[in-house]
Amino acid sequence: MNQLLEKLRKKALNLTHDPGVYLMKNSRGEIIYIGKAKNLKNRVSQYFQPNNPSHTEKVRRMVEQVADFDYIVVGSExxxxxxxxxxxxxxxxKYNILLKDDKGYHYIRVERGSFPKISAQKQMTDDDADYLGPYTSSFSVTQTVDEVNKIFGLPTCNRKFPEDFKKARPCLxxxxxxxxxxxxxxISEEEYAQTFKEALAYIKKGGGSLLERLTRQMEEAAEALDFERAAKLRDRIQAIRRIADTQKVYLINTENQDVIAFAQNQTHAAVAVLKFRNYRLSDKEDYFFPDVYDIETVRQSFLSQYYMMTADIPPRIVVDEPFEDAELLAEHLKTANGRKVTFVFPQKGDQKKMVDMAFANASERLSKYVSRTGREVAALDALAKLLGLKKPPVYIEAYDISNLGESSKVGGMVVFENGRPLKKAYKKFRIRQIEGQDDYASMQEVITRRLSHYEQEKDTGEGFGRLPDLILLDGGKGHVAAILPIIQASGLDIPVFGMVKDNKHRTRAIAKDGGEISISANRVAFSFVTTIQDEVHRYAIRYQKQVHTKSSLEITLTRVKGIGDKKASxxxxxxxxxxxxxEATPEQLAQAAKLKPETAQELFLFLHALS
Incomplete structure (x- = not known):
């Protein structure tokens, strides 16, 4: 055993069983990780157990840099x-989940001049414009600018006015x-200036008082028989109300709350925080965490740090999954905030829809870093949760058996990497050892051969030399039961599930050892599994037809005198x-199978007679 590791392990075994906080330090005395424990001895000593199977790659790297540790004993968790x-x-x-304030400040830029415009900006510049702000929320600034431009019909194009009057057709x-x-x-400069003034009032004061004033002006215009102006004011009033309706998201008996969800792939994670204030989605924040292997730790660390570093704490916090310190954190926030704070973990209903919205935003943030769409990230995450996998499966292999008589039994293997087909990794199998049409035995032959190839090619890390994170079989629990013993006997840890179809050949459920998992309610996972099942079925059927056609041709060719099975092949x-x-000439036929010239000529005539 490493001498330093043994020294640290002995030091840890002398710790108290009381709760406390430990500080891991490197050789320069720098703190590289801080953690808490309800039992210091048990928790800290786990780090220094040699070859601890529960350690993630990140934890192993951290432990390799630990030269010493300190601890602080406290009175409670x-x-x-x-x-x-x-x-x-x-x-x-270095090794903690850190929340960095990288949001910066944001501004609303208000042009000067005859026909000014309103836009969102990340920073102030020394130009001929006024700036409203700063604001900390880019979401709020973008939303406000978008609203005001739509309500008041302000131009957002790059044209300059009045220079560009009538130089091109109006845009969409x-x-x-x-x-x-x-x-x-x-539109006159005076009329535009009045509209622009109202747009600024909307930004600064909101729509409530403006609606009253616009309504009064509309009524006065109607009484003065200025119906054109009254119609414009009516349209503006309707636009304000329409925007207000579409921007509000109403929640059951909840005025203020945060909704939080996490998305993960193999080594990265992202979180989205949706802030609802006065029944309305008022802000969105998202964070990205590289080098993550344990989403449970991320969830716990993020929520603790996030709410201990902000004064804006709503009475209800909706989270996608339960986390270990929920009760302790709620107690602390109650003390700090002066009112009760509740964590909610919805499984259905309107609150679950809000969680799904947050998850979609987290997936979108994560997708920017893994070169995948948000939908693909969400599909892998949803599948992992549905199947109870620790991490989303990046590399998936799916298998199907197709047969048409004794001579046309085949297996197909398709691969999905990061949610997309990896066609260069697809493989075909001829079933050679099984007599009769036995799908279970045929699948066993295919998987056995696949794993034997792994042993031969594992040093390459590619193709058969790469193990899947998940195996999906086109079939029910019988297929799973037939394959699991082979996986277990190989000493490999690969999750295996079946893809079950209904009597109309549509995906119905996921089969596991001893039962089924319904997936119809999980639209994202359902769609993804259906895509995989359809692709592997298509691939196996296509190969089976090729084999059948080739077998039929072989039989046909042997009808020519001098051509047996070997030469036909x-x-x-x-x-x-x-x-x-x-298309082949007699000479080409003769060369391909070493035929006599007269046999090649007879074959040539035979083939053309059939056509």
Whole structure:
């Protein structure tokens, strides 16, 4: 055993069983990790057990850098939680989940001039414009600018007015009534200035008082028989109300709450926080965490740090999954906030829909870092949760058996990597050892051969030399039961599930050892599994048809005198289809299977007579 590791293990075994906080340090005395424990001795000693199977790759790398550790004993788990978060905030240890304030400030830019525009900006510049802000939320700034431009029909194009009057046709925004069409040159500078003034009032004061004023102006215009102006004011009032309706998300008996969800692939994670205030989605924050192997630790660490570093704490916090310190954190937030804070973990209903919305946003953030769409990230995450996998399966192999008589039994293997087909890794299998049409035995032969190839090629790390994170079989629990003993006997740890179809050949459920998992309610996972099942079935059927066609041709060719099974097989190895055989000359036929010239000529005439 490493001498330093043994020294640290002995030190850890002398710790107290009381709760506390431990600080891992490197050879320079720098704190690289801070953790809490309800039992210091048990928790810290686990780090220094040689070859601990529960350690993730990140933990192993951290332990390799530990030269010493300190600890602080406290009176309760609650105190340990509070102290841990305080120390993490002060020290920013390398191996902790860190929340960095990288949001920056955001501004609303207000142009000057005859026909000014309103836009969102990340920073102030020394230009001919006024700026409203700063705001910490890019979401709020973007949403506000988008709202005000739509409500008041302000131009968002790059044209300059009045210079660009009538130089081009109005854009799409004009035709869908989201722009007043300044480019037509029919709106006076005075009229535009009044509209722009109202737009600024909407930004600064909100829509409530503006609606009252616009309603009063509309009524006055109608009384003065100025119906054109009254109609414009009516449309503006309707636009404000329509925007307000579409932007609000109403929640059952909940005025203020946060909704939080996490997305993960093999080594990265992202979290989205949706903030609802006054029944309305008012802000969104998202964070990305590289080098993550344990989403449970991320969830616990993030929630503890996030809410201990903000004063904006709503009475209800909705989270996608339960986490270990929920009760302790709720107690601390109640003390700090002066009112009760509740963590909720919904499984259905409107709150679950809000969690799904947060999850979609987290998946979208994660997708930017893994070169995949948010939907693909979400599908892998949803499948992992459905099957009870520790991590989303990046590399999936799916198998199907297809047969048509004794001579046309085949197996197909398709591969999905990061949610997409990896066609260069697809494999075909001819079933050679099984007599009769026995799908279970055929699948056993295919999987056995696949694993034997792994033993031969594992040093390459590619193709058969790469193990899947998940195996899916086109079949029910019988197929799973037939394959699991083979996987277990190999000493490999690969999850195996079946893909079950209904009597109309549509995906119905996931089969596991001894039962089934319904997937119809999980739309994302259902769609993904259906795609995999359809792809592997298509691939196996296509190969089976190729084999059947080749077998039929072999039988046909042996009808020519001088051509047996061996020479027929040689011919079909060179000319794979009937069309290729018909295009071949007698000389080419003779060369492919070493035929006598007269036999080649007879074969040539025979083939063309059949056509």
């Amino acid at each position: 609650f105190e340990a939680l509070v102290l841990e978060c305080s120390l993490i905030k002060q020290n920013n240890p 925004n004009y035709h869908i009534k989201q722009c007043m069409g300044v480019c037509r040159g029919r 040689q011919l079909l190895s060179r000319f794979r289809t009937r069309a290729e055989l018909l």
